[in-house]
Amino acid sequence: MYDYLIVGSGLFGATFAHQAAKAGKRCLVIDKRPHLGGNVYCEKVEGINVHKYGAHIFHTSNREVWDFVNTLVEFNRYTNCPVANYKGRLFNLPFNMNTFNALWGVQTPQEAMAKIESQKAEAVAALGGREPQNLEEQALCLVGRDVFEILIKEYTEKQWGRPCSELPAFIIKRLPVRLVFDNNYFNDLYQGIPAGGYNLLIDRLLEGIECKTSTDFFTSEYKDWQRFAHHLVYTGPIDQYFDYRFGKLDWRTVSFRTRVEPVPNYQGNAVVNYTSHEKPYTRVIEHKHFEMFGQQVYDCPVSVVSEEYSTEYREGMEPYYPVNDERNNSLATQYRELAAAEHDVIFGGRLAEYRYYDMAPVIESALNRAASSLYNI
Numbered sequence: 001m002y003d004y005l006i007v008g009s010g011l012f013g014a015t016f017a018h019q020a021a022k023a024g025k026r027c028l029v030i031d032k033r034p035h036l037g038g039n040v041y042c043e044k045v046e047g048i049n050v051h052k053y054g055a056h057i058f059h060t061s062n063r064e065v066w067d068f069v070n071t072l073v074e075f076n077r078y079t080n081c082p083v084a085n086y087k088g089r090l091f092n093l094p095f096n097m098n099t100f101n102a103l104w105g106v107q108t109p110q111e112a113m114a115k116i117e118s119q120k121a122e123a124v125a126a127l128g129g130r131e132p133q134n135l136e137e138q139a140l141c142l143v144g145r146d147v148f149e150i151l152i153k154e155y156t157e158k159q160w161g162r163p164c165s166e167l168p169a170f171i172i173k174r175l176p177v178r179l180v181f182d183n184n185y186f187n188d189l190y191q192g193i194p195a196g197g198y199n200l201l202i203d204r205l206l207e208g209i210e211c212k213t214s215t216d217f218f219t220s221e222y223k224d225w226q227r228f229a230h231h232l233v234y235t236g237p238i239d240q241y242f243d244y245r246f247g248k249l250d251w252r253t254v255s256f257r258t259r260v261e262p263v264p265n266y267q268g269n270a271v272v273n274y275t276s277h278e279k280p281y282t283r284v285i286e287h288k289h290f291e292m293f294g295q296q297v298y299d300c301p302v303s304v305v306s307e308e309y310s311t312e313y314r315e316g317m318e319p320y321y322p323v324n325d326e327r328n329n330s331l332a333t334q335y336r337e338l339a340a341a342e343h344d345v346i347f348g349g350r351l352a353e354y355r356y357y358d359m360a361p362v363i364e365s366a367l368n369r370a371a372s373s374l375y376n377i
């Protein structure tokens with residue numbers, strides 16, 4: 001008999017299993033995919049770790065989580081500095097002095113501020129005293145016409161598949177601008193990619209723990225989990241656990257077209273956003289730049305790139321992002337109420353909580369859930 005049957009080997013399941021095993025508990029981890037690691041899994045192509053389920057950059061200001069992952073693997077010096085390509089013109093992101101210099105030739109924070117403020121004032125005046133009614137009006141009031149039209153408008157339309165003038169204003173609450181020459185996307189204290197890739201992090205988390213891949217909880221003998229374990233940790237979709245009793249939750253998804261390019265350095269950066277409609281994809285990821293720096297880039301003669309497309313979710317696709325609207329929020333609340341009434345079952349992670357989670361908060365949540373439940377046994 002296991003102490004824990006853990007459904008899902010993503011960061012939630014793997015972190016929970018790690019802590020439980022450390023506390024002397026017997027665990028079995030199952031995953032329906034043919035590999036471990038959930039969405040952080042990487043596939044080796046031409047010696048390059050390819051982020052199969054989308055580019056993943058670890059970032060956090062939580063010292064406890066950072067220390068925890070660093071006891072397992074070293075992190076490299078990767079710093080996320082995306083570039084935007086608008087009809088062949090390149091701009092640094094997030095919006096900062098480098099961006100404003102490329103846009104307008106301004107050289108000082110005062111000049112940049114004056115430009116932004118005058119364009120914001122134009123947008124506010126155009127509303128004639130009323131509140132912004134849609135995303136377009138909202139963004140224009142927050143950053144002005146140039147930044148909106150070149151870096152936000154068409155990119156957002158590709159992401160949502162609708163004109164910005166038809167999207168609700170609440171999607172964009174703030175659009176921070178930085179009046180310093182700083183291309184570091186995240187404000188967090190710590191960031192990087194595990195040296196050797198995310199699979200190594202997962203391997204270290206699951207070291208010595210029994211794992212079975214290609215094993216779907218719902219179609220395997222483990223569905224009757226009480227025969228095998230005292231407790232269940234479930235990290236799959238919450239609506240599926242309850243047999244979609246109240247209906248199916250919606251998701252948004254992204255699809256990827258990945259190819260090998262016969263050059264050592266294809267675009268000179270890991271992340272390039274395409275902010276015009278000229279290209280149908282939203283981003284191009286060049287995977288080697290997450291883990292290869294300087295001469296290492298040229299020591300590997302080819303490169304792997306993935307185009308990222310915003311895609312309407314259909315049955316059978318990867319569920320990536322929860323949909324934050326009234327119907328789904330209320331459905332999720334109903335399912336959470338059922339989950340709270342289940343005995344000996346922990347629901348955790350992005351699918352079981354129907355919540356967008358970055359990696360560090362998922363690890364934090366699994367550490368906390370493990371600490372409270374292991375203590376209670």
Ligand SMILES: Cc1cc2nc3c(=O)[nH]c(=O)nc-3n(C[C@H](O)[C@H](O)[C@H](O)COP(=O)(O)OP(=O)(O)OC[C@H]3O[C@@H](n4cnc5c(N)ncnc54)[C@H](O)[C@@H]3O)c2cc1C
Pocket residue numbers: 007008009010011012013030031032033037038039040053054055056057058059215216217218235236237254320321348349350351357358359360362
């Ligand atoms: C496109 C994309 C990009 C992202 N980029 C970043 C980033 O740059 N930085 C960052 O911090 N975070 C990022 N994230 C978030 C990150 O992916 C999540 O925080 C993390 O993967 C969540 O881990 P999890 O264990 O909750 O879920 P998952 O990794 O999804 O793991 C759940 C596992 O459960 C398994 N499972 C489900 N149902 C069953 C079943 N019936 N039987 C058996 N197994 C089952 C699945 O196969 C899966 O392996 C990104 C997310 C997406 C979608």
